[in-house]
Amino acid sequence: MTPKKSPRPTMEDVAHLAGVSRALVSIAYRGATGVSDETRALILAAGEELGYTPNRVAARLAGGGGDTVGVFLQDLHNDLFAEFYDGIRAVTEAAGKELVLAVGGADGGHDLAALQTLRRSRVDVIIAGGLRLSDERARRIAARVPLVCVFRAVPDVDSVFSDDRLGAEQAARHLLELGHRRIAFIANPPDEGYLGRREGYLAEMERAGLAARIVEGEYSRATSAVIAARLLDDPEPPTAVFAHNDQAALGVLDTLAARGLRAGRDLSVIGYDNSSASRFPGTALSTVAVDGEALGRSAAELALRRIDGGVAEGVGPAAAAMWLDSPPALVVRATTGPPA
Amino acid sequence: MTPKKSPRPTMEDVAHLAGVSRALVSIAYRGATGVSDETRALILAAGEELGYTPNRVAARLAGGGGDTVGVFLQDLHNDLFAEFYDGIRAVTEAAGKELVLAVGGADGGHDLAALQTLRRSRVDVIIAGGLRLSDERARRIAARVPLVCVFRAVPDVDSVFSDDRLGAEQAARHLLELGHRRIAFIANPPDEGYLGRREGYLAEMERAGLAARIVEGEYSRATSAVIAARLLDDPEPPTAVFAHNDQAALGVLDTLAARGLRAGRDLSVIGYDNSSASRFPGTALSTVAVDGEALGRSAAELALRRIDGGVAEGVGPAAAAMWLDSPPALVVRATTGPPA
């Protein structure tokens, strides 16, 4: 009278009920070849009856792997990464790969831990969007697991990115052509990569024979708001501000609103990313558009090639691919105008 | 002269190098008790030297489990779910649990597949934010794996939610008090739960002796824009629109903008969620605030109790907990005003 142990049905149970061997059940559930359609239907029916769900954990341990891609997302609050994820999913889903996600924290402090998590879960490749780690650290990670850095170029590491420097030049030039001369740049932490935007700004200012004015900031809206206030209180305040990304630009807009000032008239503001927030009619932030979804798709394709074989199989970081994808596009909206 | 196979270092390798047994290595890496601090340091050093990373897949197969929580997120494009995730992470991280994520698609069609993925990966409990499945389906899933539904009350299933009905009543009343009489409600698909908002609207309209006007919509901004256009072209157009959520309300705003109409003057619009999009100064959408992060925290606590034991351990859906959390709060901004 020992009651049958019922924890969770396994392949064994399904095989038993269907009157076949475990191997057959395995094949049937994977859609692999080696079973007659009839027996497969029979097996699936048996599984259904038992409420069986394949155990992916066991499958990953046993199988060779090669069907799991890890994705790192810098920030769920930033719409750009949602688009990025959409792009990745579109191609990985079509290829029948499973996605494992890891999300960064507000600051870059958690990025490394997130990558570790991905590594522990034995993903076959990692696509990292918006990694805030030094190039050196990124390289060290790439040495242990195939890594594709996105939105950012890391030398010697597979990277898919937009030409930030070019985009920044366009933004700066736009401000310059409007007649601005005192243009400040709110930068990101310099030790976390993403230097292209800063460089573009610098280059364009130099070309115009103007003094550059870089203020180190972060990615957050709040921090940027504080910086903007300081800038405005300066004895010789800038007439235009170019922010490293939209989030930061939004922070500038916040202080402007708080002081009853109007963006585009009292101070020109331009961001970078063309995040959904910048697109709202009421916000109408001038910015530089980055196609997050396209970058996601390209990154996923690169990642798949790394694990599925193909052209780049086996090659290490030595043959890192650098994909300059989807050129940035200046988007002029309402927050930029001629100096007051 | 057979070269040592180098694929990936395992515990065995670490144990070998450290001159101890595998079991010790296991204990050392888990921080469990049973090793002297000295040997542990020695083991960790050996692991470091080999570039060893614990294999979580194997650990999950072997171990009893109980340390993995699955999270379903309806939509990465909606900021509300980012907050929700933050709340979950705050408590699960403190409890030392691993998170496994699954994301829904644009429509609810992928929700079931996402849940399946979570099930296959053998998470110990699932926290689902914004599930678009019928109550019945949700119940069937809950019968097979501990499930916590959030933002929504599913009878007989653990649920953590805000009082949508109350919030909707507040929104409707706000419109009523402003003097509106023809108030339309853009609803979500009726078979996907989330009926509280509709009910609140209905109740308040009835109380005022007014005719309700419900238009079935979806969650998307685009669909809602089309609906708004139709509403506006009606021979007797509403003077106010209450949308099921902010996304939908934004769609109404889009149509207004496209026609050169002004929200708050030509047509009052109110949404629901207080998503970040609604907060932008330029948008200033009146709405009802939901504390996504608080709901996430509560849901996580409930989930942990389910797996870690404690008060609710072992109890099935029969004793489902319904947490009415964080009361909704009316947020009046610029898109609502007296009728023209």
Place this chain on the structure above:
DNA sequence: TTGTATGCGTTATCAT
């Protein structure tokens, strides 16, 4: 086509 053994890297249960 179908069934059988072996191994995947850990954890857990025993002994010592």
Place this chain on the structure above:
DNA sequence: ATGATAACGCATACAA
């Protein structure tokens, strides 16, 4: 504190 040994659930040769 430490060291063997048995699961964990499945994939993958390989034999039938």
